[in-house]
Amino acid sequence: MSNNMNWRDLCGRDDLIPGSGVAVKIGSQAAALYWPEPGREQLFALAHRDPFSQAEVLAWGLLCEQGGEWSVAAPLYKQHFRLNDGVCLEQPEVVLPTWPVRFNGDRVEVGLS
Template sequence: MNSSNVAVAQQPNWQTVCQRGDLVADSGVVVWLDGEQVALFYLPGQAQPLYAVANRDPRSGANIIGRGLIGSIGGELTVAAPLYKQHFSLRSGRCLEDPQQALRTWPVRLAGEAVEVAMR
């Protein structure tokens, strides 16, 4: 096979946004990433302990998702938007009540004590 025909997978560009000590267990904190507010949710008891979603509520336009309540609906980890209480999947960002609403999501990881979010 000719190597010029093989697609090269682009590696994510991981950006350190805070330290593990800045996170609040079972709650959200907000960081600034490339001109956008990103809500980080730290769930230390879960197999996947970190989630990163847009902090801007698509319905109200307010930057408040990081203050939302974490829960579970039908086994799906969610955050409830503080103003209108719509529920968003922490994994996919989709709104459970309104398929036309969604939050942007980012891959996120712990690298030692650093919290890193993948830039796209």
């Protein structure tokens, strides 16, 4: 991650649902925030809007892990989006925006460039 990253407070650790997603706002955009493995400090944030259904539902998708790589299955049409880069596994030309996120003590921060 860039040293020029501007980290902003997003929410508290207690606001997360371990092993699931929550909907948050990053600036004016709805985002889905995931903490797939409680006990690990790895967080992911990607756009909340499903590009296939146009519904803001991705925070409520099913988390999937295969070969150490996490994705979320969209609740309506079941496309899978990789959490680390937003790429749709079924249609790789479709890519969702992602943001860097991290824990800073008991707070969750999002990186804005």
